[in-house]
Amino acid sequence: MRFAPTDDQLALRDAVRALLAAECSPAVIRAAWDSPTGLNPALWTRLAEMGVLGVLVPEHLGGLGMTFDEMVLVVEEAGYAGLPDPLIDHAVVALPLAAALGLDEVAAAGAAGERLVLVAGLDGAGVVHGGSADVLLVVDGESVTVVDPVPSGAGTPVGDVLDRSRRLMAFSAPVGSEGRRFDAVGEPIRSARTRGVVASSAFLGGAARRCLDLTVAYVSQREQFGVPVGSFQALKHQLATALMELEFARPVVVRAAHSLTIGSPDAERDASMAKAMMSDAAHFVARACLQAHGAIGYTVEYDLHLWLKRIEALVRSWGSAAEHRRSLMAALSLNC
Amino acid sequence: MDLTWSAGESAFRDEAREWLTANVPHGLPSGDTREGFAAHLEWERLLFANRWSVVSWPAEYGGRDASLWEWLIFEEEYYRAGGPQRVTQNGIFLLAPSIFTFGTPEQQAGILPRMAAAEDLWCQGWSEPNAGSDLAGVRCRGRRVDGGWVLDGQKTWTTRGAFCTHIFAIVRTDPESERHRGLTYLLVPLDTPGVTVRGFGRLDGDEGFAEVFFEDAFVADDAVPGGVVLGGEGKGWSVAMATAGSERGLTLRSPGRFLATANRLIDLYRQTLPTGDPLLADRIVRAWMRAEAYQLYTLQTVTKLADGHEAGAESSINKIWWSELDVELHEIALDILGPDAEREGPWSKGWQFALSGPIYAGTNEIQRNIAAERLLGLPRK
Numbered sequence: 129m130r131f132a133p134t135d136d137q138l139a140l141r142d143a144v145r146a147l148l149a150a151e152c153s154p155a156v157i158r159a160a161w162d163s164p165t166g167l168n169p170a171l172w173t174r175l176a177e178m179g180v181l182g183v184l185v186p187e188h189l190g191g192l193g194m195t196f197d198e199m200v201l202v203v204e205e206a207g208y209a210g211l212p213d214p215l216i217d218h219a220v221v222a223l224p225l226a227a228a229l230g231l232d233e234v235a236a237a238g239a240a241g242e243r244l245v246l247v248a249g250l251d252g253a254g255v256v257h258g259g260s261a262d263v264l265l266v267v268d269g270e271s272v273t274v275v276d277p278v279p280s281g282a283g284t285p286v287g288d289v290l291d292r293s294r295r296l297m298a299f300s301a302p303v304g305s306e307g308r309r310f311d312a313v314g315e316p317i318r319s320a321r322t323r324g325v326v327a328s329s330a331f332l333g334g335a336a337r338r339c340l341d342l343t344v345a346y347v348s349q350r351e352q353f354g355v356p357v358g359s360f361q362a363l364k365h366q367l368a369t370a371l372m373e374l375e376f377a378r379p380v381v382v383r384a385a386h387s388l389t390i391g392s393p394d395a396e397r398d399a400s401m402a403k404a405m406m407s408d409a410a411h412f413v414a415r416a417c418l419q420a421h422g423a424i425g426y427t428v429e430y431d432l433h434l435w436l437k438r439i440e441a442l443v444r445s446w447g448s449a450a451e452h453r454r455s456l457m458a459a460l461s462l463n464c
Numbered sequence: 465m466d467l468t469w470s471a472g473e474s475a476f477r478d479e480a481r482e483w484l485t486a487n488v489p490h491g492l493p494s495g496d497t498r499e500g501f502a503a504h505l506e507w508e509r510l511l512f513a514n515r516w517s518v519v520s521w522p523a524e525y526g527g528r529d530a531s532l533w534e535w536l537i538f539e540e541e542y543y544r545a546g547g548p549q550r551v552t553q554n555g556i557f558l559l560a561p562s563i564f565t566f567g568t569p570e571q572q573a574g575i576l577p578r579m580a581a582a583e584d585l586w587c588q589g590w591s592e593p594n595a596g597s598d599l600a601g602v603r604c605r606g607r608r609v610d611g612g613w614v615l616d617g618q619k620t621w622t623t624r625g626a627f628c629t630h631i632f633a634i635v636r637t638d639p640e641s642e643r644h645r646g647l648t649y650l651l652v653p654l655d656t657p658g659v660t661v662r663g664f665g666r667l668d669g670d671e672g673f674a675e676v677f678f679e680d681a682f683v684a685d686d687a688v689p690g691g692v693v694l695g696g697e698g699k700g701w702s703v704a705m706a707t708a709g710s711e712r713g714l715t716l717r718s719p720g721r722f723l724a725t726a727n728r729l730i731d732l733y734r735q736t737l738p739t740g741d742p743l744l745a746d747r748i749v750r751a752w753m754r755a756e757a758y759q760l761y762t763l764q765t766v767t768k769l770a771d772g773h774e775a776g777a778e779s780s781i782n783k784i785w786w787s788e789l790d791v792e793l794h795e796i797a798l799d800i801l802g803p804d805a806e807r808e809g810p811w812s813k814g815w816q817f818a819l820s821g822p823i824y825a826g827t828n829e830i831q832r833n834i835a836a837e838r839l840l841g842l843p844r845k
Binding site (some may be wrong): 129130131132133197340344347348355356358359361363364365367368369371372375376377379380382383386389401404405450453456457460461462463464 | 467469470473745749753763785837844
């Protein structure tokens with residue numbers, strides 16, 4: 129029995145952390161709100177070179193052939209950095225699906241950072257960064273149609289959203305009606321969705337931790353009434369509760385990742401627990417952090433809103449907490 | 465990551481489950497009453513006779529040299545089997561870790577086996593009428609005399625004090641000292657002349673509290689095997705703080721207890737509301753997840769302890785988590801019971817006791833202060 133990462137896993141995490149600390153500053157996130165594509169090709173290439181895009185891609189296709197035990201740490205770091213590029217959607221959800229369907233060249237190109245591979249029809253109001261997709265795997269029930277290449281002008285921007293770095297694109301027929309079609313692939317589709325559930329949970333955990341760190345730094349030096357506001361008990365208690373919620377949700381996420389790693393029959397249930405708990409925890413942390421900042425937190429100039437908005441978008445992506453709790457009610461046979 | 469148990473650990477679980485299933489008594493009156501306490505003592509002695517009372521202790525003291533993992537497994541099986549409350553817990557879970565850390569070999573050999581065997585029953589003498597959360601405000605005095613100490617003062621909120629034989633007390637032995645300096649951790653027999661114990665009632669109706677009065681009470685140096693001072697004169701604060709970490713951290717409330725409560729709650733829901741209730745079901749799922757999260761967090765904690773790291777201020781958020789969870793589990797049960805909730809029964813009793821959780825072992829307000837200052841690094845002042 130051992131509930132801890134290995135030294136190798138921590139080394140990968142540390143390398144990703146260092147790269148993102150250096151090259152994914154808040155300025156990069158702000159730029160992603162307004163730049164033409166919202167993507168950062170140079171950073172994406174660096175991530176590819178480090179093997180991050182191919183963590184879940186088999187080695188013979190140029191990936192690292194690692195597991196979700198590694199990926200969960202990597203995605204958490206992406207959350208902490210607020211990485212705008214679609215690491216979850218491409219590296220965690222799409223590439224393993226491509227590999228499972230035998231689309232070796234697509235998976236390899238994706239792992240190398242040469243092509244952006246995304247999944248449509250699996251979650252949400254649109255496909256994150258869908259407008260930049262080179263390959264689209266369009267899910268419809270238990271079928272997947274491969275749109276390769278994605279014709280230009282194929283989708284419609286969803287329009288203004290809360291977190292403008294997310295660049296949502298909506299795709300409707302005829303996209304997905306032409307292309308190589310795989311039927312009866314419900315199992316790989318379900319796995320892809322479960323990966324999205326766990327990865328978004330891990331990202332939320334990292335993002336929430338970033339909010340907490342920003343907040344502790346701020347309230348430790350911001351003075352009012354002659355003392356740091358962080359010395360007031362009301363703030364201490366609120367932030368202590370926020371820390372506790374995050375600290376206890378995190379092992380649930382790590383366990384869900386491990387369930388995917390070992391192919392546990394309980395992986396979907398464990399993923400639902402992770403998303404339900406971490407969605408609520410991250411939301412609570414974000415609210416507590418905004419409040420602790422006071423008015424300065426309620427500006428676009430200050431960085432907090434970048435993470436707060438990302439958190440709120442992900443809280444309701446890949447299933448909301450309430451939806452996942454409904455699944456768990458069924459799993460526990462609570463007759464509702 | 466490896467979330468599997470070894471063959472040895474699985475065998476240990478099987479053995480514990482088999483014995484507990486065959487031997488756990490049911491329907492005992494509360495251990496916080498006189499007649500209940502006696503019944504619980506019989507159970508403690510049966511546990512000891514079969515080497516189940518202190519599994520993680522060395523065999524020479526009545527244990528099985530079980531690892532922390534095996535202790536966790538035992539606790540899970542204990543609560544799964546519906547094991548009764550451990551009336552020896554203040555001794556074996558609070559005092560004993562300090563004796564292992566700070567005690568001399570004579571103290572360990574003289575005190576621990578009798579504690580494990582429930583021949584000596586230990587209660588905690590920390591709080592005073594003027595020193596609860598502010599433990600450093602204790603005024604109970606210990607004056608050094610030839611051959612021992614003379615104690616004067618009063619302790620309160622001493623759980624099951626009226627039924628115990630010994631008390632471990634924090635006493636001010638340096639009269640010039642203030643706050644956490646000049647305190648000594650003393651081990652005192654309760655039948656010492658000058659010591660009076662008065663039990664009084666708790667909110668849950670049991671005589672589970674006691675006041676302990678020391679009036680010119682002479683305690684000989686050898687009143688307890690190996691000596692009555694634990695950890696050295698004037699070192700009482702550091703000994704106490706080491707205890708506090710165990711109390712709120714791992715040993716007082718293991719996850720098995722709350723997993724078992726959550727499962728009983730689900731049974732209650734299914735029996736009482738066979739067609740279901742979406743709002744209650746949602747609350748049950750939330751609480752059940754928090755019980756599972758507590759177990760996973762504990763596996764993470766035990767991994768760190770097994771790797772040689774110390775349990776730190778994380779014990780504060782641990783304590784907040786389980787104590788608030790316990791209240792919520794019981795309140796859901798009362799909501800399921802509806803109008804029947806005010807009738808006496810195990811859930812009502814359990815809820816009444818759960819209410820004390822956010823208060824004992826350091827109030828949750830104090831725990832949040834500690835978490836904010838020591839885990840987040842927020843400024844003290």
